[in-house]
Every structure is written in C-alpha cells, then in structure tokens.
Amino acid sequence: MQIGHVLAGKFKITGGPRSGGMGSVYRAQDLTSSQVVAVKFLMRTPWDPATGHQGVRPGPNDLKRFEREREIHERLGGHGVPRLVDYDFACGKPYLVTEFIEGKDLRDFLATHRPTLTAATSIAVQVLRILVRVHAAGVIHRDVKPHNIILAADGTVHLVDFGIALPTDPQATRHTEGRTPGSIGYKAPEIILGERNPGPSADVYGVGCTLFRLITGQPVFVMSDPDHLIERHHCETPAPRLDAIVEGLPTDLVGIVAQMLDKDPAARPSAAEAESALRPWLPGPGTPAPHPHLTPDPTLPFRSGAVDQARMAPAAFNGRRPVVRRTSATALSRSALRALTTRTEAELAEDGPGPHALQLSQCLPDAQNYWGKHDPDVLRARLLCADGSRLAGDWPGAGARYRAVARDLPGAIPGTAAHLMELEARLGAAECLVPEDDDAEGALIAWERIILDVSALLPEVPGRLLQRCREVGQELAEWGHATTTEELLKRLPDM
Template sequence: MAPVASSEFAPSSQLASTLDPSGIEPAATVSTFLYARLHHFSTVCNAMSAEHAASFVNEVRRMLTEAVQKLGGEVSQRRPDSILAVFNNKPDEKPNHAQRGLHAAILAVHDATQLAQVVAARPEFSGLPMLTLACGVHLGVAELSRRGSGKVHAAGEAVEVARLLEVTAMDLGWSVATSAATRLASAGRAEGGRIGSVSLPDNSFIDIVEVTGLMPRKGSSTPPRVFEMLRESLRHNAQARKRTSGAAAPGHSHSPSLPAQQAAAASGMHFLIEGYRVLRKIGEGGMASIFLAQAAEGGAPQVLKVMRLEKAVEADGLQRFIQEYALLAQLDHPNVARIFRQDFSVSNAYIAMEYFPQGDLRARMKAGNIDTATALSYIKQTAAGLGAIHDVGIVHRDLKPDNLMLRQDGSLALADFGVAKQMSMKITDTGDGDIVGTPYYLSPEQALGQQVDARCDMYSLGVLAYELLTGRKPYHASSAQELLHMHVHAPVPMLPPQLAHLQHVMESMMAKDREQRYPSARLLLDDLAQLGV
C-alpha cells in the first residue's frame, strides 16, 4: 500500500522556518490547510481483533501522515481517523503551498483507496461499509504558533473552512473539495470537476470545486500512467462514498439522508448547492431564500429559490415548494417564468429558475410613466400567461405586480407559484381559515374562503388592469377586513372618460359574481382584439 513515488513529490520548503520557535506569540500567516478524515474507520476497527486493530490504526496513521510529509507540510492535529495539516513557504520563496496541499490530498486519497480495497477483499469484512477518505483544502489566513513539543498549532477561519470543505466533500460524494481560490492558486496543478457554493457562518459565500486529478508540471518526467492512476483513485473513492451514503446519481432528485442533514448542521453549514456558483443573495421570502447564481455549464444567470428542509414541517412547506416546480414543469410559454431544475442538496431543497434583470412589474409601476399602450401590453401578456396555466389546470391565486417579472426585452412573465393549487383545492386547504393571496388583488371568493377556479385569477387581473390604466388601486380601506368587504360588495370602479371604451372589459373581469366574469383569459384577449387594442 505504498503511495505513488515521484521526483515531483519532494517538498520545496519547511513550515518550521516561518515560525518563532519559542511559540510565545502566534503569527497570522497565509497558509494552505488540509483536513482529511477516513470515514467508517471505527466500524472497521471494531470488527477486528485487538492485534489487527492496532496494525490497522498504525497503517491509517501512516497513510494520513506520509503524503503530508512528502509535500513539505506539517501535522497540526491528528486523531486516529483524521488529520489537520499546514502547508507554508519560507518568506523568500515563491508560494506554492496551495499546490502542495492539494497534491498531498490527492496522494492521501490514493493511499486510502488502496487500503480500502485490501480491507474489502477480506471475507470477514464483506458486509461492512467501504472505507472512504474525504478531504477539504483551503488557502487562507490563520494563527500559527508552536507549542512546547515543537508541534505547530493552527487556529482561525481558514482552518474551519478546511473542516467545512471536508464535510462538503463527504455530503456531495467528492473525494477532495477545495475553494475555487485555492485551486486557482495551485497554478493549474489540480484538475477541477464539479462546482458549487457553500455559505459560511457569517452568510458570506465561497465557490467550491471538486478536485478530480493532478496535472504534471511542465517538463515532468513522471509517466502519464501515474496521473491516470491518481485520477482513478479519486473516482473510485468518490463512487464508493456515494454507494455507501446512498446518494443519488448526478441529475436525479433525491432527498438527503438524516445523517447528511445532521452533518451539515454540526458543521455550521448554512447553504450548499452543487452545480452552481452563488453570486449574491437577492431576496428572502416566507419559506425560501433567493439567490442569483451561475450554472456550472455557463449561460445566463439563474435564480435559486432555496428552502431549508427543517422548514418543511411548517405548513406543508416542502410539499408546496416542490409543487411550484411540478406545476411549472408542465409549461413552456413566453409569459410564464421558465424553471430549469428542482433538486435537493444536503439540507436544502431548491428550484433553479429564470432570472429577470429588469425586476418585477411593481418596481416598473413605482417608476411611473406607463402609457396606455404599454399598460394594455402588460395586461394582454399577463392574460396570455394565465391562459397557459389555466389550460393545464392551475390557478395562480396570488396574481399581483410583485409576481409579474420583466425580461431585458420588456416582455413579461408570470412567476412565484408558491401558493398555486389545482383547481379542485379550496383556499382554506392551506390552514384553518387562513387566507392566501394579497388583499389588494384578492377575489371575492378568496375573501369568503370559497372554492376557486380560473375566474379567481381573472378578477385579480381586473384589479391589476385598473391600477395599470389609472395609476391607482380600485379600492382603498383602513384595514384588511374592510378591504376584503369591498372586494365582495363594492361596485366595480369606473375608468376615466378617455378609457370608457374599456369599461365593459373591466366589468367582465371584476364582476362580483364569478358567473358574470370572463370564463377564460382567451375570451378576454378576443375582446381586446375586437376593440383593436
């Protein structure tokens, strides 16, 4: 089980020269930190006799230490199944500690894979989970000092990030997870695979990368088969991790296991999504946080709506969250927001959807200067989107300017189907007597807690249309209860004289008796077409 040998593996510096040997004052130093942990170590150890267990512990110790020492790192903390190592350079040397830290992680995985194969080949261990190594590598600032024993002690944010990346690697089924900045500092030595983003306890984000191989130095004499062997070890270790944890194959939705959620919580991890670079947080809703993100395959930015699974027990939150994807996945219409993906990642459920750089219609209305032609265009586009969702049996139930999004070209799309239901559902299904929807745009039947259908959205569109055409809401009240009463009993408001030709359209959208409303958005569009608008 000896590690791969190569002239490239010789250390270029020693950490000892960067620290005061007295160790009285810790020094803040930019270093690369490697945290590696062998999973299922205790299970295998407990299945062995005392003699074999002692030999196994020594072999694991060698495996975790040797790669670090070969690459000029020092062990800061060591436990039977894990190691924290520090890589640094002398002050007068060109920094290459990121290269060496990642290199050491790759070698450690190679050794761990060989050890796992030897253990798995023994009949008495055939029913045990496969040994796998997870590594986190991060370059950053930490406090380094020496204790009386001469051993280096490391503490600080960079150390904790390395530990967090090990948990991330474990949860995602990667062998080595590193921050994107650390891989960049390795000057091309580490091959990158999948990407993701993880938030830190302070809610800042770092981009992460899966390490899939080691690239040779320019002019290297190491045979190509060595590098392929290392890649294969990384692949084999990652596959074994996924088989052991029961993780779903890439591209398939899966619900994370309880241990994965517990590990994430124990690490202080707030947010982890594979396959996306999170650019920034752009909003917060009742159940979900909203982020702007870049998919690994590139293309236009996307919006991630992310809900922590711990919120799923609240008001059927997870069911409603997933339902948003299930409903919209049926549609492909220019006036309905596009949904790209719905999945689970560790302790979160998320939906990746279209990003609207121009924001929502509410912001556009606040800016003013919406002429009649533009207002009618928005009304017709909204009606077209409603027609599309009604055709597949969906009632939006919360139509308002905040849920109508604008693209760069000015086109409009329906979004936020978080409270949408199939037409057979009643509004009170979301809670005992709870009213769902925004009171300014709520239909009379919603206000009364009655069964809803497509005509509910037609009423809300009428309220929106009046506001777009006149610049003011049709009803104003001092309380939500009074406003709801007006939706049920107040007469349909009159449009100004210059828009009188549209009054019958308004009456057919906002009729208190839904039997007198447009039964479909298509009939509304036909009426507007006959009026030449």
C-alpha cells in the same frame, strides 16, 4: 446563504435574498452553462426583529406546496413561465432553480412609470395569454399581482411565484392551512371568503385589479385602510368604474374591466375572453413608441412585429392536454433511455443517487413528452426518479412522483408489468407517508393492502418488489407496528 457560496458545486450565489412567497430567492450563476438562474429555498426567517418571532419549521403542507411549485415549472416552463433548471436539497432544505428573468417586476415599474393605455393593455394581454395556458393545464395561480409580473428587457411579460398555485381538480389535495392565500388588494372575493376550490376566474380578478392600477395609477380600493377593510370592500363594495377616475376612456374597455372585477366569479370573462376583448387597444407594427419612454417597454413585442396577434391568440382548449412530440437533438432514443435506466437502477442499488440518476431526471420530461407518460419504459424511468428522490431524502418529491405513477395506472390487469409497477408506486407512496405527514397508521393500512395484493400474485412477483415490501415493513415495525408487520410478512417467501 452568503454571496459567493457555490450550491451543489454548480450554482454560485451572486445576489439576494429577496422574499419569494413561501421562501427566499437568490440570484445565481450556473457554473456549468454560465446561465443566470434564480434559486428559491423553502425556509422561514429564523428571527424577525420586529416581533421577536423565532420562525417556524416548514411543515408537511409547506413541503407539498413547494413540490407542486416545482412540478408546475417543470411542466409549464417557457412562454411566460420560468423554466425549471434543477431541484434538490441543501442542508435539509429543498430548493428549486429556475431561469432568471432579467428585467423589472411590475410593482417597481409602476413606482417610476405611468404607462400609456397601449402599454397597460400590452401587459394585461400578455398576462392573460400566460393564464390561458396555465388554466388549460389545470392550474390556478391564486396570486396574480404586480410583484409577481416581470417585465423582461425585451418587453415580454413573465408570471412568477407559483408557490400557492392550486390544481383546478376539486379532488386534489389543497395543502393550504391558516389564513386565506393571496395578496391584499388583488385577492378575489371568493378566496377572501374561504372558497377552497376557486376557479380560473380568481386569476382574472387579479388581472383586473392589476389593469385598474395600470390605467388609473391607483388600486381598486384605498390601500391606506386596514387590511380587513380592504378585503371587506373587495367582497361587498362595487369596484369603481375606470371612467369615474380617468376621463375619455373607451366605453368597451371600461366595461370589460368592470366585468373582470365582478364580485360573482361566474359573471367574469375567462382569461381567453378577456384577452380577446382587450386586443383592440394593443399597438401594432409601426405604432409610435410610448411617450415618455418606458424601460422596459411592454409595447415593443407588438410594435416590432415580434408578436403576431393572430398567431399568439390562445387556441381553444378541448379538455385534453396535447402530447408534444419533441425532435430535438437532445432527445433520447428508446435504446438510450433503456440503457440509462439500467445504469441508474444499478447506481441506486450500490451507491445511491449519482450522475446517472441526475441525468435520468433531466431527460425524463423529454421522454414523457415524446413517448407519453404511460409508456412502459417511461413508467420505469419515473419510478427510478422517485426512488432517487426518496434515497436523497426528498420525501415530498418522492411521494409526489410515486403517487403520480399510481394515479396513471388505475385498473391494471393483475400480474401484468403495469400492475406490478402500480404496486411498486403505491408502496413507495406508503413509505413516504411517515416522514411527510408523520402518518404511520396510514402507511400501515396502505402497506397491508399492498401485501395482500402481492401475496395473491405469488410466485410471479419480482424479487425487487418483494425486497421493497420487506424494507417498508421493517420501517413500520420500528414505528411501533412490529406485531402486525411480522404476521403479514409471513405471507411472503423468504428472500
């Protein structure tokens, strides 16, 4: 990707690339809004001159993790997490576009600044407040470190690169293979030891390592050691106490950081508990600016009164994510949503994804937040967005959308509209198994169950669903299952 290239006719590349976890990140300008954005591609370096390695084509797990990252930005964007702007494919490679945070990452900040105690606390508290929200939504970042913490020009903190983020649900697919994820020097002991289902406390450990670096100017363990020795120290050696390196620190502060760095995840405070414990060392309105001056200055939001500590204190999470009722002028009316889905359905049937499909995809998050993801009109829109992704060749995105709809419609009464949409979602998910995982056998088994369910509902089955059943059957026949699919298709009426 060259500087000046215009991606998808609307994103002009203006800078980069730089490494961004699973891919490469470019700075760009959105030509439709003049907004500066970050464009992240899922790709591997084609050639490494140091090793001569020719690179590896992204596999199914890479694609699924990238899709999960997109979903996290779409769902959690704002309040310290970059918002999703767009998502598509270019030259066969998926990319996502998020808002660009103008500022400096904490690694570069530390190369030129030694923050005061109030500045260090201001950074850690803001990161912990982001994590409270992220954890409440069922997500673990797994790579909290200075390079992934951005200080914006106004002093606010943003957490970026959710490329290896993980759901807290232990039943969710991990999409992780090979070496344990995370970064040397900030990785929690349980992750180093191969724990497949680390909890939110793993992120708290990363914040503890970062805060230790902010206060002392050095990592928890010497970074000149080989990587395997550093990881061994994080697993076996008690972390040094802050007051062993910096004199005169408050005993309570030393204690909370020690707890955050405990080897036992259960002994660490939650993000909310750590945030609350660190508040006494935050600056308040009227507090003098740090000396020497910091650029950006993370104390500014607290000193200026822009941040009300009580208002920003994370609310207790009751286990249920509230539905946000949006009343913005851009929100669709129900009649407008239905009209848009009708136009999108016709567009997909005639020409494939176009402007209506794009508009529906952009409006879907607002529609879900306003009416809820189980609303019949919203469910139809979700299925159409999945169809659009599939027809565009975005198999990971389509598969994830289909599976999400199927999960949200368990136990629907046979023959109802909800049940028919569940069957359609299951059918789409089955079709995506072949290009996603090269799993024709799994796709055949899933398709066979759907055919049996559909045949039991005849003749009350829409032609659209019958046609999709036949299309997927024809694809499976081409993948070597012609005999089985021909027999099962006899159960369906001729079109």
